[in-house]
Amino acid sequence: MNQSLTLLELNRFVREVVKNNFPDTYWVRAETSDVRRNANGHCYLEFIEKDPVTQNIVARARGVIWANTFRLLESYFQSQTGTAFTSGMGVLVRVSVEFHEQYGYSLTVVDIDPSFTIGEMARNRMLVIRRLEEEGVLRLNKELPIPDVCNRIAVISSATAAGYGDFLHQLASNPFGLIFYTKLFPAAMQGENSEASIIAALEKIYENRDMFDAVAIIRGGGATSELNCFDSYPVATNCAQFPLPIVTGIGHERDVTVLDMVAHTSVKTPTAVAEFFIDHQAESLARITDLQQRLVSIARQAISRENSELALLSKDVYHHSIAFLSKQNSEIGNVVFMLRAYSQKQLDTLRQEHKEQVVRFRNAVEHVIRSEKHRIENAEQYFEMVSPKNVLKRGYTITVQNGKIVTSATSLVENECIETIFSDGKTTSEIKNIEKWKI
Structure with missing residues (x-):
């Protein structure tokens, strides 16, 4: 434990190792990423390298171009390549290797070779064109x-x-x-x-x-x-x-x-x-206009030609129509004469049939009237024969109790009064005895 180091001490040791082992500057090929310039004119970025097959990043390093250097390099780079120094570019830069106790490992750019980038841009462009052709x-x-x-x-x-x-x-x-x-x-x-x-x-x-x-x-x-x-x-x-x-x-x-x-x-x-x-x-409008004019010209020629043919056809149609109408008028006259004669004959026949039907109808009506008159006379005789008045004259009577005709002995009650109606009068009786028969 007595030989332990603080982080600062360790980082200082690493800085001295890097400084002693990488004293010079080095030309490095890489791709720029996350290029940004701050308010002081310093350019901060990342350098990356990708696997040529998988395009996965296989190396990464933080980079910086200090303002006084960046002003010169940026102008020089753009004048030579025709493009700004930005992300996604293949570059060849001269860098010094730095290690800071607080910020860690970084590369400080001191120079750049624009010809490498021009070659990379041309190569990438040709690769894109070739790929499009192959596809x-x-x-x-x-x-x-x-x-x-x-x-x-x-x-x-x-x-x-x-x-x-x-x-x-x-x-x-x-x-x-x-x-x-x-x-x-x-x-x-x-x-x-x-x-x-x-x-x-x-x-x-x-x-x-x-x-x-x-x-x-x-x-x-x-x-x-x-x-x-x-x-x-x-x-x-x-x-x-x-x-x-x-x-x-x-x-x-x-x-x-x-x-x-x-x-x-x-x-x-x-x-x-x-x-x-x-x-x-x-050009399209001119073609359409030309087609329109040609169409109008062709249409006018066709119309003129058709008008001439139509005039000839009109004359033929007129003469044929006159002859046809004359023939049709003659045939219509014959048909009208025959139709008139036939109609007169049919009319005479219908008139005769009408007269016969009137006679038959009149005879039938008279027969019905005689039959109905005879039936009515028979009915009158029957009604006269069965009328209550004639029935009473033959010795029959009508028994009434409380205003109702009595048709059965079962409806009578002893000691009550009944009326007996004759053909020439009526009597009132009191019921003393009722004898009922079974029918």
Whole structure:
């Protein structure tokens, strides 16, 4: 325990070991990551190395470029490579190895070789192009036909970019009065997030692809050094396989990017992109106008020819119609005569049948009347015969008790009064005895 060290003592010992064993500076190949510049002008970053097969990080070291060195190296690097010093770049840097008791191991950059980065950029670009060729997608987008009517345009750009405003102004002020419909899908066109932002915009357009005829990727102005994202494989392969034609105008004068190579059409500026769509529409309009004029001319010739043939047919039809009508009138006259004679004969027959039916109807009615009269007379005789008055005259009587006719001895009660009605009067009797018979 007497030989134990404090952490500070240990770190000081490590610092001395590093200082004594790494006294010089060393050229190191690495990839930049997390590059950031603070308010004092110092540049802090990480150096990483990836496995060439798995792309997993196999080494990592913290790095720093002090402000006075960074001002010189940054300007020199950009002038030589045409691109800014940023994350994701392959670099060859001269570093000193440092170990600080508090901040640990780091590499301090004292020099940089731009030619290495230029080679790395060119190599990476060629690898992307070769990969696209091997996958058979390098020219897919170029093979897509641009519709004759191509005025629904999905735009990928920064909403605040001057080039986007120039693009819209050029479309709106076209000399042909053509109407264009544009929809902006905002994206970061530079910086570390540009790749993901552009791909996200493409995915949103893909979801609504039936609403658009083409895609414009525009970027007005800006440094050439900010074009790295347009050489990336993810952006290039997404554009190459996109189902709508893509027209690029990303505002640069150097060699074309990989994105320009895979796009259907590549022009220099956003204004040129607008001109491309205007010219395409104007050509389509000219073709349509020419077709319209040719169609009108052909239609007029056809109408004139048909009018001549129609006039000849009209004359033939007139003469044939006159002859046909004359023949039909004659036949109609014969039919009318025959119909009149036949109608008269039928009418005479119907009149005779009507007279016979009237006689038969009158005889039948008279027979029914005689029969009904005889039946009524028989009924009158019967009713007269069975009337109560005639029945009483024959010696029959009617017995009444409490206003009701008595039809059975069972309804009588002894010591009560009954009335007996005769043909010429009635009597009142008191019941003394009731003798009931069984029937």
